[in-house]
Amino acid sequence: MPYLKRITIKWEKVDNKNCYPFNIPSINGLNSLEITKNVTFLVGENGSGKSTFLEAIAQNCGFSVKGGSRNSLLSDEVDDLSLASVLSLSWLPKVSNGFFLRAESFYNYASYIDEVEADIADPMERYAAYGGKSLHKQSHGESFLALLQNRFRGRGIYLLDEPEAALSPQRQLVLLRIIRQLERIGKAQFLIATHSPILMAYPDADILCFDQSPIKAVQYEETEHYQITRGFLNNRHKVLEELFSEE
Incomplete structure (x- = not known):
């Protein structure tokens, strides 16, 4: 069963529901959201609020919104985090271990790790939790997988924001296997904002659609x-013909 079980917005603390991010329809129509599965996907079109919502959860978990664990000291100089201040997370039991991984700020996290590892005297011990070498000295996809395979361990909550941005389809399948191992053996919980139909095919996961208000669970085939x-894959020629017909 998931550790994080419910997310509630304390609307009495909000001065103006008509300003960002409270005016995003999926958030504006939300009072509380029940989490019933160990793996939950947040899906929706760009601007639907899924990443904004995940960021607010991350901050309430004690993670930097630029990515990392509770021990990361990355600066949180970002805008529009007012949602985090009015969220209430219900846990049973509360866990402190975990990680917030986001594709768009991964470069900043990799640079931060370089600074931290430089203080380790023994070169052989540097980057032990990241595959043995700087994340900057690996491709984007390689560094993502190195982090996932070496840094994600044991029971905890793991928040992933569009991880497919760095992963080929083949490596998205590798990520599914990592999630499966951590969920079953490490008893981990995942909340993943994604556009990837490969990732959201994970068996027995909840898929929460942010394209509608209120947010609701949908079946994989309904997305x-x-x-x-x-x-597109079944009839790409016809789709492309229709797409380009107005040129």
């Missing part, structure tokens, strides 16, 4: 991501 991808 627009699945339907568009399937339609």
Whole structure:
């Protein structure tokens, strides 16, 4: 069962529901959200609020919104974090271990790790938790997997914001296997914001759609991501013909 079980917005603390990010429809219509599975996907179109919501959860878990664990000292000089201040997280039991991984700020996290590892006297011990070498000296996908395979361990909560941005389809399958191992053996919980129909195919996961208000759970085959991808792969010539017909 998941550790994080419910996320509640304390609307009495909000001065103006018509300003960002409270005016995002998926958030504006939300009072509380029940989490019932160890793996939960947040899906929706760009601007639907899924990443904003995940950021606010991350901050309430004690993670830097630029990525990292509770021990990371990355600066949080970002805008629009007012949502975090009015969220309430319900746990049973409370866990402190975990990680917030986001593709768009991964470069900053990798630079931060370089600074931390430089203080380790023995070169042979540097980057032990990251595959043995700087994340900057690996490709984007390699560094992502090195972090996932070496830094994600044991029971905890892991928040991933569009991890597919750095991963090929083959490596997205590797990520699914890592999630499976951590969920079953390490008893980990995952909340993942994604556009990837490969990732959201994870068995027995909840898929929460942010394209509607209120947010609701949908079946994999009901997602627009699945339907568009399937339609394109099954008949790409017709889709492209229709797409370019107005040129």
